[in-house]
Amino acid sequence: xxxxxxKRRGFIFPPYxxxxxxxxxxxxxxxxxxxxxxxxxxxxxxxxxxxxxNYIKSWDLxxxxxxxxFSITIFNTLASGTIAVLLSVYxxxxxxxxxxxxxxxxxxxxxxxxxVVAQMMNGFLAPHGLLNIALAQLKLIDLxxxxxxxxxxxxxxxxxxxxxPFTILIIxxxxxxxxxxxxxxxxxxxxxxxxxxxxxxxxMNKPSIMVALVLIYSQIVGTFTLPYMLIGGKIPTTxxxxxxxxxxxxxxxxxxxxxxxxxxxxxxxxxIYYLKTKAREVK
Amino acid sequence: MSNLKLISILKKYxxxxxxxxxxxEVQDGExxxxxxxxxxxxxxxxxxxxxxxxxxSGDIYINDRRITDxxxxxxxxxxxxxxxxxxPHMTVFQNLAFGLQMRKLPKDEIKRRVKQRLxxxxxxxxxxxxxRELSGGQQQRVALARALVLEPDIxxxxxxxxxxxxxxxxxxxxxxxxIHKESGVTTVYVTHDQTEAMVISDRIIILNKGRIxxxxxxxxxxxxxxxxxxxxxxxxxxxxxxxxxGFNGKYxxxxxxxxxxxYGIGRKVKKGENVVIAVRPENVQFVLPPDIxxxxxxxxxxxxxxxxxxxxxxxVDYQLRIKSWSIRAKSAVSNKMxxxxxVKIYLDPDKMPILSE
Numbered sequence: 001x002x003x004x005x006x007k008r009r010g011f012i013f014p015p016y017x018x019x020x021x022x023x024x025x026x027x028x029x030x031x032x033x034x035x036x037x038x039x040x041x042x043x044x045x046x047x048x049x050x051x052x053x054n055y056i057k058s059w060d061l062x063x064x065x066x067x068x069x070f071s072i073t074i075f076n077t078l079a080s081g082t083i084a085v086l087l088s089v090y091x092x093x094x095x096x097x098x099x100x101x102x103x104x105x106x107x108x109x110x111x112x113x114x115x116v117v118a119q120m121m122n123g124f125l126a127p128h129g130l131l132n133i134a135l136a137q138l139k140l141i142d143l144x145x146x147x148x149x150x151x152x153x154x155x156x157x158x159x160x161x162x163x164x165p166f167t168i169l170i171i172x173x174x175x176x177x178x179x180x181x182x183x184x185x186x187x188x189x190x191x192x193x194x195x196x197x198x199x200x201x202x203x204m205n206k207p208s209i210m211v212a213l214v215l216i217y218s219q220i221v222g223t224f225t226l227p228y229m230l231i232g233g234k235i236p237t238t239x240x241x242x243x244x245x246x247x248x249x250x251x252x253x254x255x256x257x258x259x260x261x262x263x264x265x266x267x268x269x270x271x272i273y274y275l276k277t278k279a280r281e282v283k
Numbered sequence: 284m285s286n287l288k289l290i291s292i293l294k295k296y297x298x299x300x301x302x303x304x305x306x307x308e309v310q311d312g313e314x315x316x317x318x319x320x321x322x323x324x325x326x327x328x329x330x331x332x333x334x335x336x337x338x339x340s341g342d343i344y345i346n347d348r349r350i351t352d353x354x355x356x357x358x359x360x361x362x363x364x365x366x367x368x369x370x371p372h373m374t375v376f377q378n379l380a381f382g383l384q385m386r387k388l389p390k391d392e393i394k395r396r397v398k399q400r401l402x403x404x405x406x407x408x409x410x411x412x413x414x415r416e417l418s419g420g421q422q423q424r425v426a427l428a429r430a431l432v433l434e435p436d437i438x439x440x441x442x443x444x445x446x447x448x449x450x451x452x453x454x455x456x457x458x459x460x461x462i463h464k465e466s467g468v469t470t471v472y473v474t475h476d477q478t479e480a481m482v483i484s485d486r487i488i489i490l491n492k493g494r495i496x497x498x499x500x501x502x503x504x505x506x507x508x509x510x511x512x513x514x515x516x517x518x519x520x521x522x523x524x525x526x527x528x529g530f531n532g533k534y535x536x537x538x539x540x541x542x543x544x545x546y547g548i549g550r551k552v553k554k555g556e557n558v559v560i561a562v563r564p565e566n567v568q569f570v571l572p573p574d575i576x577x578x579x580x581x582x583x584x585x586x587x588x589x590x591x592x593x594x595x596x597x598x599v600d601y602q603l604r605i606k607s608w609s610i611r612a613k614s615a616v617s618n619k620m621x622x623x624x625x626v627k628i629y630l631d632p633d634k635m636p637i638l639s640e
Contacts, residue, residue: 181368184335187355188362189382189433199381203372 035264042257054258061255066262068236069221072152073266076159077217083160084167085209089197091168092175093183103172109165118229121158125149125230150230155238158226163219167212174208175201207277214274218267239263285346285436285469286311287332292341294327294493301327302338303493309437314463314470316480319490320516325473328490329439332471334358345436356385361430361468363440367422369414375401375425376410382433400432403462420451424458431466438463438470444479456482477517481505489513509550511638514561521610523560524640527552535637541606546582547635557640564600566634567612569620570627583630589622603628 045053058066091103109117124130132146141147149157178201186200202209224240231237233245239259246256287309294302302324309315317325330336332343334355343351350358369378379397388396401407404424414422423443430438443459444452460483463470474480480487481501488498489512497509508514511522523545525537535549537560547560570584587603587610594600598613601620612628620626 179366179368181364181366182370184333184355185362185364185368185370185429186381187335188333188358188360189429190356190385191381192356192385195385200370204370206372 038257038260039264041253042261045254054254055261057255058258058262062239062242062259064236065239065242066259068152069238069240069263070266072155072159072238073217073220075152076156076163076220077213079156080160080164080167080216081171081209081213083164084171084212085202087164087168088172088175089201091172092178092201093193093196106165106168109162110169112162114162114223114225115229117158117162118226121154121161121226121230125154125157150234154230155227158230159220159223162226163216167216170212170215171205171209174205177208178204207281211274211277214270217270221263221266287437287469287471288344288347289328289332290342290344292328292331292338292343294324294331294336294338300493302331305341305493305495307488307495309469309471311469312467313485314460314472314483315486315488316472316474316484317488317490318474318477318480318516319496320475323490324493325475325490326441327493329441329471329473332437333360333362333439359433359436361433361435361438363423363426363430363438363443365442365445367414367426367446369422369425369429371414374411374413375406375417378414378425379429379432382429386433396432400428403431403465404428404458419447420455423447423455427459427462431462431468435468438466438468440470440472442474443472444474445476452476452479459483489516491516506634507550508561508636508638511559511561511640514559514636514638518563519611521562521564521608523562523608523610525558525560527554527556527558527637529554534632537637539606539608541608543585543606543608544582545630545635546632547630547637548633549637550639552637552639558637559640561636561638562610562630563634564611564613566631567603567610568629568631569612569614569618570629583632583635585628585630586625587628589620589624589626592620592622594619 042054043050043052045051087102087106091099112120122129126132127146127148128143131149132141132143135141135147136143182200182204183196186196191200222240223238224244227238228241228244231241233241239262243256243259246252246259287307289305289307292302292305292307293300305324305328307315307328317328319325327336331338334350334353338351341351342349345359369375370381373381376397379400380393383393383396397410398407401410404427406421406424406428409417409421409425414425417425423446426443427440440459444455447455456479459472463483472480472483484501486498487501487504489496489504491512497504497513504513505517508517514520515522523537523539523543525539525543525545527535527549528538528544529536530549531546533548534546535552537545537547537558539545545560549558552558585605587605589601590604590609591602592599594616597616599616599619601612601614603610603612603626614620
């Protein structure tokens, strides 16, 4: 019936396409509208005219923070990814009491919200927090001159603690999908552990690894609580903290939106990769 | 030139003995098939030889070199898996070259050896294809070439044809036999398909519950099964239970509970012993009235009723009944008989093995 109709009038949508409407409407309202609206507003200056004023101001005031955000995102994505790959490989290739214990343990941070992680890190990384006291007890530092960790290092510690488990969840899942026979074929061909990991396991699990990296990359760019509670208004800080600052203290939505566009640009490339991968999976 | 020796191998999973004191020797260039039902220990044996499972006790030798504690990558064993296990991110060439690269051979040598092996499996034009671009049969041949390119001492094949469709499976049996003959590598082949085992093996080892039930040339095992399990596993066999009542020359006389007297060849059976007679469909002869002969042959003549007849292409398959016994038989399509008909059959006593129960 549809085939005939198509022949006569070209392609027409089948009636069941209406089933997609609730989901599409949700996407349009929750994601597309704010996104388009913020992009448009970023080009409107205080006088309501179209201009690059907001971008110029953002560039002048927050270039350091944009670069800081970019570097902390890249570093933590790669660090979490590396830790996740190493632990996932360990879980995949070892079946021992320790590995089984760690497999049960690693998931816990996934269920702890960023705001709780931030609070924990505040206590743990503070100048007289648990870490500095422990290091002082071990006589590795002098408590009168404690490690200052509310910066790139502390923020990375928090991000990795929170995001590496999520990354492991995806990457280890991918490794579990690889049948033992592929590993055994490699070993019987003479591959030792390092070659097995680098030449067989990681390439075979590349899609899962890349998707995990894309997801945590986007998450790091958009996280507000952790940098806000650990670094706050100190320079350099992340774009999300700057956006809050522009809105809370200056009601400056123009610059806040321009900063938001910078965030979009940071995640744009990875988002395209993610969508392409997912589209390929669907095919 | 390699031979493989397994001495008193024991492998337990909890209290269950997956391999129970297995002794096995595979001679240089021989193709031995481990045949048995699921859970009989054939794959466990293969994994023990390859080094992916450690035996609880016993020793494994290749050419008098003890390899029991040597890791798989240093055993010099080639493996072919049921699912082929070709690495999907590598081309056919890269799949074959991987093991040679692990051995740090020069590039030219790798190229030469890979090409030579691809020629053996007749896939020389496919070296740049990825596994997903090959058919099941082609993937299986690549898997075989990948194992052979390393020139292993021993080649192990774990149900390599079970993922293929019936037609391709039949074709590949002969292909594997040909490749084995050409390469001359000592091979252990695992399957649960008796036809496959019959086609490719120099020797078949029938396993059950981790123990060897019988071993020998395919035709020996088929024609002279050592026990009921082997008879039931090799071919389509019907069984008639009875008691040994006497001997007549080379024949053993068996009487069933319902009064049938059958002659057959007894194997280490004693008078008064409860036994089974293994009747294969091809050994059941339909006897037409003018053919009824006297002498010895009149002893194993029975009238039976056709309970079921099934046309299966080249022959007609029957289920025949006499008293409480049901046996299978086959006839040419041109002599097709119908359900309910009573027919005379002759069971050649020379082809009726009588086995201990």
